[in-house]
Amino acid sequence: MHILTAAQTRAADQATIQAERITSTDLMERAAMALSEWLLDRLARQAVHIFCGPGNNGGDGLVIARHLHHAGHAVHVWLLPANAYSSDFTANRQRLPADVPCAELDVQRLPPLPAGAVLVDALFGTGLTRVLTDDAATLVHYINQAHLPVVAVDIPSGLFADAPQPADSPVVAARFTVSFELPKLAFLLPQNAQWVGEWHLLPISLDKKFIHNLPVDNYFVEAAFLRGRLPYRGKFSHKGTFGHALLLAGSKGKIGAAVLASRACLHAGVGLLTTRVPAVGYDILQTSAPEAMTLVDPAQDHITELPDLKPYAAVGIGPGLGQDDVSCKVLRQLLQEATVPLVLDADALNLLGTHRDILDLLPPDTLLTPHPKEFERLIGEPARDDYHRLEQFRGFAQQRRCYCVLKGAYTALATPEGVLYFNSTGNPGMATGGSGDVLTGLLLALRADKRLSALDAALLGLYAHGRAGDLAALETGQAGLVAGDIVRFIGPALHELTAPVLGL
Numbered sequence: 019m020h021i022l023t024a025a026q027t028r029a030a031d032q033a034t035i036q037a038e039r040i041t042s043t044d045l046m047e048r049a050a051m052a053l054s055e056w057l058l059d060r061l062a063r064q065a066v067h068i069f070c071g072p073g074n075n076g077g078d079g080l081v082i083a084r085h086l087h088h089a090g091h092a093v094h095v096w097l098l099p100a101n102a103y104s105s106d107f108t109a110n111r112q113r114l115p116a117d118v119p120c121a122e123l124d125v126q127r128l129p130p131l132p133a134g135a136v137l138v139d140a141l142f143g144t145g146l147t148r149v150l151t152d153d154a155a156t157l158v159h160y161i162n163q164a165h166l167p168v169v170a171v172d173i174p175s176g177l178f179a180d181a182p183q184p185a186d187s188p189v190v191a192a193r194f195t196v197s198f199e200l201p202k203l204a205f206l207l208p209q210n211a212q213w214v215g216e217w218h219l220l221p222i223s224l225d226k227k228f229i230h231n232l233p234v235d236n237y238f239v240e241a242a243f244l245r246g247r248l249p250y251r252g253k254f255s256h257k258g259t260f261g262h263a264l265l266l267a268g269s270k271g272k273i274g275a276a277v278l279a280s281r282a283c284l285h286a287g288v289g290l291l292t293t294r295v296p297a298v299g300y301d302i303l304q305t306s307a308p309e310a311m312t313l314v315d316p317a318q319d320h321i322t323e324l325p326d327l328k329p330y331a332a333v334g335i336g337p338g339l340g341q342d343d344v345s346c347k348v349l350r351q352l353l354q355e356a357t358v359p360l361v362l363d364a365d366a367l368n369l370l371g372t373h374r375d376i377l378d379l380l381p382p383d384t385l386l387t388p389h390p391k392e393f394e395r396l397i398g399e400p401a402r403d404d405y406h407r408l409e410q411f412r413g414f415a416q417q418r419r420c421y422c423v424l425k426g427a428y429t430a431l432a433t434p435e436g437v438l439y440f441n442s443t444g445n446p447g448m449a450t451g452g453s454g455d456v457l458t459g460l461l462l463a464l465r466a467d468k469r470l471s472a473l474d475a476a477l478l479g480l481y482a483h484g485r486a487g488d489l490a491a492l493e494t495g496q497a498g499l500v501a502g503d504i505v506r507f508i509g510p511a512l513h514e515l516t517a518p519v520l521g522l
């Protein structure tokens with residue numbers, strides 16, 4: 019899915035209106051009708067108070083009021099006085115049945131809101147041009163202080179759709195944000211979670227061809243986006259078809275990371291896996307991941323030597339590696355000698371952050387998987403806010419010609435071309451030790467598969483990781499989920515993504 023800017027969203031609305039030969043009032047009716055049905059599916063008998071601004075967001079609110087009223091709900095409409103109103107607002111103001119209570123708000127004397135009411139925020143949408151002040155700001159504070167559930171229409175009022183805003187800007191804190199057709203960048207950033215709440219998208223048949231041709235820097239990745247990218251396993255496949263991967267992982271006390279990454283790699287369909295561990299890990303790995311071949315380092319507690327790289331189709335390094343100087347030498351040597359795809363995680367990234375000269379050795383198309391703290395160490399500069407972090411992240415991948423993953427609720431992938439892909443799967447249960455090691459193993463398996471491009475391997479890996487976590491949580495609950503549960507569901511998650519034979 020494309021993630022559009024506010025300006026592109028307006029253009030897509032206009033293109034749809036022209037292509038379908040409908041009016042903007044018709045499109046508003048379609049959008050607000052969909053939202054009314056979304057509300058009707060969830061409302062019990064609560065009174066609904068709808069706050070309408072002067073533009074088309076307010077127009078949506080008026081249409082919703084009409085539909086809820088016709089469905090037999092008690093609806094109250096509150097209008098924010100303004101000097102001018104949009105034509106679709108005015109048209110729908112006139113269509114509001116006379117028996118729906120509708121009043122202009124006097125911000126000096128705001129009415130008490132009844133306990134148990136549901137509030138609909140239709141004050142401002144994507145037409146917001148500046149931070150809210152004066153009456154609009156007073157109204158936002160009043161809504162937030164009511165401590166009643168708020169459903170925001172399209173976007174919480176006061177929130178910019180795709181740009182940072184000054185601290186302390188008044189923004190409605192919604193429990194639900196219900197938007198149309200495509201997600202907005204603002205919904206994906208942790209700093210906005212307090213306002214956006216749980217967001218939902220309703221399809222309104224915007225012009226697909228127009229949207230497809232719009233140049234965008236950001237995508238939201240759902241299953242449909244990945245359809246056909248993971249080829250089926252042909253009847254005459256053999257181990258060599260899926261590649262032989264090498265994993266360098268583990269140090270004393272952190273052999274579990276090597277085990278989890280190895281098991282994830284095996285369950286993601288790698289042809290063969292060799293795992294390099296220090297001697298302390300030999301028995302543990304042989305016992306807990308017997309399908310992996312174990313290549314023991316001469317040292318007891320840390321990896322100190324790089325094995326011959328010739329047999330391998332891809333190499334992963336980092337989980338539980340430790341940050342010993344000798345291991346750093348191994349990393350340096352790997353970056354200098356490798357001619358196959360690399361996956362770098364955890365301590366490998368921390369070592370890059372503390373020995374910044376090795377960053378220049380990163381081969382093109384290397385896949386790095388930092389979480390925000392590791393990313394900050396990697397670039398050596400804290401981010402001002404989530405938007406700034408995204409731009410640092412995009413810039414890093416472009417400058418280093420690498421694929422970089424930024425782990426979080428909507429894990430993002432940045433490409434060497436500077437495009438961002440936000441993953442849609444996963445749940446808070448996955449915020450648990452070892453789930454990053456699982457991701458590394460999974461990505462390593464997909465990078466060893468020569469049938470996949472670097473981009474497809476990364477996108478499929480991120481999606482399958484989150485999906486495996488979602489499937490696991492159905493069984494364990496989120497709190498009960500441990501990284502090993504994610505491993506168990508990698509197979510089913512990849513199976514869902516696999517292209518059918520002959521693409522039919």
Ligand SMILES: NC(=O)C1=CN([C@@H]2O[C@H](COP(=O)(O)OP(=O)(O)OC[C@H]3O[C@@H](n4cnc5c(N)ncnc54)[C@H](O)[C@@H]3O)[C@@H](O)[C@H]2O)[C@@H](O)CC1
Pocket residue numbers: 028031032042045046047049050071072073074075076078102103104141142143144145146147148149150151154171172173198
């Ligand atoms: N364009 C379309 O065809 C559709 C639009 N839709 C709705 O229309 C919304 C966008 O409507 P508009 O473009 O009219 O914009 P909005 O309704 O978001 O806001 C525009 C109004 O707010 C005022 N305004 C902007 N910033 C302000 C500020 N900081 N303080 C006070 N006033 C401010 C403007 O002067 C204007 O009167 C979407 O978010 C969505 O809810 C939907 O009905 C779907 C179809």
Ligand SMILES: [K+]
Pocket residue numbers: 075139140141142143170171172173174175
């Ligand atoms: K709104």
